[in-house]
Amino acid sequence: MRLSRRALLAATAVAPLPACTASPSTASPSTASPSAAEDRGRLRTGFERLADDGYALLDGARVGIVTNPTGVTRDVRHVVDVMHADDRVNLVAVLGPEHGFRGTAQAGGSEGRHDDPATGLPVHDTYLKRGQPLANVFTAAGVDTVVFDIQDVGARFYTYVWTLYDCMEAARLAGKRFVVLDRPNPVTGRAASGPVLHREFASFVGRQPVAQAHGMTVAELARLFNGEFLAAPVELDVVRMTGWRRSQWYDATGLPWVPASPNMPTPDTALVYAGTCLLEGTNLSEGRGTTRPFELLGAEGIDGRWAAAVNGLGLPGAHAREAYFAPAFSKFRGRTVGGVQIHVHDRDAYDPVRTGVALLVTAKRVWSGFAWRSDHWIDRLTGSARVRTAIDAGANVDEVVAGWREELAAFGRVRREYLLYE
Numbered sequence: 230m231r232l233s234r235r236a237l238l239a240a241t242a243v244a245p246l247p248a249c250t251a252s253p254s255t256a257s258p259s260t261a262s263p264s265a266a267e268d269r270g271r272l273r274t275g276f277e278r279l280a281d282d283g284y285a286l287l288d289g290a291r292v293g294i295v296t297n298p299t300g301v302t303r304d305v306r307h308v309v310d311v312m313h314a315d316d317r318v319n320l321v322a323v324l325g326p327e328h329g330f331r332g333t334a335q336a337g338g339s340e341g342r343h344d345d346p347a348t349g350l351p352v353h354d355t356y357l358k359r360g361q362p363l364a365n366v367f368t369a370a371g372v373d374t375v376v377f378d379i380q381d382v383g384a385r386f387y388t389y390v391w392t393l394y395d396c397m398e399a400a401r402l403a404g405k406r407f408v409v410l411d412r413p414n415p416v417t418g419r420a421a422s423g424p425v426l427h428r429e430f431a432s433f434v435g436r437q438p439v440a441q442a443h444g445m446t447v448a449e450l451a452r453l454f455n456g457e458f459l460a461a462p463v464e465l466d467v468v469r470m471t472g473w474r475r476s477q478w479y480d481a482t483g484l485p486w487v488p489a490s491p492n493m494p495t496p497d498t499a500l501v502y503a504g505t506c507l508l509e510g511t512n513l514s515e516g517r518g519t520t521r522p523f524e525l526l527g528a529e530g531i532d533g534r535w536a537a538a539v540n541g542l543g544l545p546g547a548h549a550r551e552a553y554f555a556p557a558f559s560k561f562r563g564r565t566v567g568g569v570q571i572h573v574h575d576r577d578a579y580d581p582v583r584t585g586v587a588l589l590v591t592a593k594r595v596w597s598g599f600a601w602r603s604d605h606w607i608d609r610l611t612g613s614a615r616v617r618t619a620i621d622a623g624a625n626v627d628e629v630v631a632g633w634r635e636e637l638a639a640f641g642r643v644r645r646e647y648l649l650y651e
Contacts, residue, residue, distance in 0.1 A: 272472035272482045275410030275448065276300070276308050276378055279468050284317045286408065286466060293322035293372035295355065295396055297330055297389075299380035299412075299487045308378055313348040322370035323352045326379065326392040328490050355392060357433070363399035375400045377447065378410040380489050383418075384503040385426065385441050386434035386610050389489070393447060394436055394454050401463035409467045411448035411649075415479035415486075415499045416581075418444045418650065423503065423582035424633035425640045426612030434609050440640050441582050441611065442503040445648070446470075452647040469649050478576065492522040501571050504585025510607025510617075512600045513592060514566055518556030525554050526588065527568015529561060531596050536569045538591035542626060546579030548572050586616065587626045 279286060292312070294300075300308045309330075312318040323330050323345060330345065330352050345352050353366050367375060375396060379389045393409070400407040423441025431437070437458040443450065448467035455462045479486065479496040488494045493502070498521075505523040508515040516525040527535075532551075539549035552570040556562055569588075573579045593599045601607055601617060608614045619629045 272413070272470060272477075272484065274412050274470055274484070275468035276302065278471065279410060280311070280315075284312075284315070286468065287318055287374060287376070290319065290374035290406070291372050292318060292320045292374050292376055293324055293353075293367065293370050294320065294376040294378060295324040295326060295392065296376075296378045297326055297328060297489075299489050300378040301485065301487055303484060305485050305487070309345070309350070310347060313350060320350065322372055323348075323350050324355050324366070324370070324375070324396070325352050327356045327388050329354075355396065358399075359395040360399065361402055363395055364403035367399060367403045367405055372405060374406045374408060376408045376410060377451070378412070379447065380412050380487070381414065381447050381450075382489055382493060382499040382502055383414045383416045383442055383444065384506065385423075385439045385443055385612070386506060387489075387502070388433055390439075390443075390447065390450055391433055391436050393451060394458070397451065397454055397463050397465070398459055401459060401461060406464045406466070407451075409448045409451045409465070411446050411468060411470045413470065413473050413477065413479060413482050413484070414444065414446050415496050416442070416503070417478055418446060418449075418475040418648075420444050421637060421641055421644055422580065423637070424612050424616060425636040430608055430612055430614075432609045435612055438612075438636075438640065440637055440644075443644070444475075445644065446473075446650070449647050449649055452649075453644065456647060457643065467649075473650055475648075475650050492517050494520075494522070497573070498523050500573055500576060500579070501581055501584070504581035504583070505571060505588065507585040507589060507607065507610055507616075510602050510605075510610050511589070511592070512560075512598070512602065513568070514556055514560040516554075516556075517559035518562060519554050521570065524572075525552055525568065525570050527552065527554065527566040528596065528598065529564060529566050530598050531567040531592075533567075534595045535567075535592060538595050539569060539587060542587050542591070544580075544584055544587055546573055546575040546577070547584055548574060583626065583630055586620075586629050589616075589620055590624075590626050590629070593620060 309323055312320045343352050353370050377393055381389055397407050421440035421444040425438050425440050426435040448469055451467055455465050486496055502523045508526050513528045516522040519525045536549040536551040549569040550572055553565055553567050555565045607617050615632050616629055619632055
C-alpha cells in the first residue's frame with residue numbers, strides 16, 4: 230500500500246465541525262469528531278450532524294451533492310429537498326449515480342441529465358464517468374465542494390462505493406473539496422471477509438484491492454481511498470456519525486430503510502448480498518425479478534437436491550429451503566425455475582461470502598446445466614480467477630475459502646488504519 234496514515238493526515242488536514250471536539254487519540258484533522266455528550270446519545274448520521282451545526286462546514290461553498298433515494302433524514306425527507314429549502318446552503322447541483330438520483334433506473338442504467346422537478350436543480354449524471362470527463366461534469370456544474378451522501382450495503386461490488394472513489398478522483402483533478410457524510414454499514418462493520426480484488430480484474434464492481442465484504446462505512450472507505458489508492462489525496466472532510474458501534478445491525482439504528490437500489494429492498498437483502506450476488510456470474514438466476522432478490526436463487530432443471538446439498542454442509546447461521554419461482558424480468562423471465570431460498574436464522578454466525586461459495590460449489594455438483602457466464606463475470610465479482618478455477622478443479626468450500634486467507638489478513642491490517650468507530 231502507498232501512503233502511511235501519517236502521510237494521509239498531513240495531506241488532508243481540514244477544519245472539523247465547530248461543534249465538535251477532536252481527541253488526539255481518536256480523530257484526525259480530516260475527520261469531524263463527536264463530543265462525549267453526542268457519543269452517549271442516539272445514532273446521528275453525518276447529515277444530521279452537519280445540519281445540526283448549521284451547515285458551517287459548507288459555509289460560502291457552491292455545493293453539489295452525489296446522492297440517491299437513500300439520502301434521507303430520520304423523518305424520510307430527502308436531504309436535497311432539505312438543503313435546497315435552507316438559505317444557509319448554496320446547493321447548486323445534484324449528481325446522480327447508477328439507478329439515478331431518484332432511483333428509477335434498473336441495474337446498468339441511470340436517469341441522465343435533467344432538471345429535478347421537485348427543486349428545479351440541475352441533475353448531472355455520473356454513471357460510467359470517471360477521471361477527467363467526470364471532473365469536467367463538476368466544473369460544468371459550477372461547484373467548488375462535492376458532498377457524498379449515499380447508503381452503502383457493505384459489499385465491494387456494490388457500485389456506489391466506486392462512484393465514491395471515482396468522484397473523489399475527479400474532484401481532485403478539478404480542484405474541488407470533497408465531503409463525505411457517513412451512514413451505517415447495515416451488516417455491521419465487525420470484520421472484512423472474502424477475497425481481495427487483484428488490480429488486473431478492476432472494473433466498476435471493484436477498482437482497487439478491497440475485500441468482498443469490506444466491513445467499513447463510506448467515510449472509512451473514503452479515508453482508505455485517499456490514503457492508499459488515489460493518485461494524490463483530494464481535499465477531504467468526513468462527517469462521522471455518533472452513536473454507532475461496529476457490532477450494530479441496521480435494524481438497531483432507528484433509521485428508516487430506503488431501498489438502496491431497485492433490487493435491494495430490505496436490510497435482509499443486504500445481509501445475503503455479499504455472497505449470493507456471486508450467482509450473477511453464472512447462468513443461474515440471482516433472484517432479480519422476484520420480491521426476494523439475492524435470497525431466491527435457481528434455474529430451470531434444478532430440484533430439491535440443491536437445497537439438500539447446501540444444508541448438508543452445515544453452513545453457520547442459515548438454511549436453504551427448496552423453492553420455485555418465476556422471475557418477472559432478468560434471467561428466466563416468466564418461466565418457472567427451481568432452486569433455493571436462503572433463510573438466515575442467526576445473522577451473527579452467518580458468513581455471506583462462505584455461503585455464496587457453497588452455493589456455487591453445490592450447484593455445480595448437483596446440476597448438470599451449471600455454467601459460468603461466458604465473459605467470466607465471476608472473476609470481476611470475486612476479484613480474480615482464483616475462485617472460478619478452484620471450483621472448476623473440484624475444490625470444496627474450505628479449500629476455496631483458504632485461497633484468500635493471506636490476502637484478506639493483509640487487507641485487514643491496512644483497513645484498521647482508517648476505521649473511525651469501535
